[in-house]
Amino acid sequence: MTTVLSLTFNPVSENTYLVYDEDSRETIIFDPGCLSPAEEQALVAAIEELKLKPIKLINTHCHFDHVFGNAFVKKKYELELGIHELEAPLLESAPVVVNMYGMPPMTPSPPADYFIHEGDTVTLADTSLEVLFCPGHSPGSICFYNKAEGYIIAGDVLFDGSIGRTDLPGGDHQTLIGSILTKLMPLPDETKVYPGHGGPTTIGKERNSNPFLT
């Protein structure tokens, strides 16, 4: 069994997720958005308090708000970074984009150590997360579906009452809608959605009331 812990960081309130196995205490760190030293310390404190052992560092996509803490986390916990290969250009350009948006400077992320593909399975102790390729918000957005426990780490694909923006480079509205309809909407109603911004929702709630999907 796993637990999903959410920490919200940086000026655009990005959700960093720790998905951890309750027995082994192994954890995957998804999208470390910690930017300031205080936020980095808050992440470390959560990990230490829960006695977690970080084993994987993964980005759902590589917009700057999801990769601010990559360099810190990779070095601190000696982890390899996994992303979809179509996100590599975004990862590289993130520090420049951050400047354009007038945000505080970020430590550039190291490049990915390996690429994650549609249909891959990411494992954590005896838990499996299925990789769903959901482009549209960004070219290589990926979601992580825990079928056995009924939840998905959704990045910026689907939000409570909204969907990811598509006005950033590489974004495409029709592609995003297609990803949501073909990859996420077929999941069971009760599937819990953990998005990159805002609180959790469910597939059923979004199917019934999300104004972008009706």
Ligand SMILES: [Zn+2]
């Ligand atoms: Zn994004």
Ligand SMILES: [Zn+2]
């Ligand atoms: Zn985001």
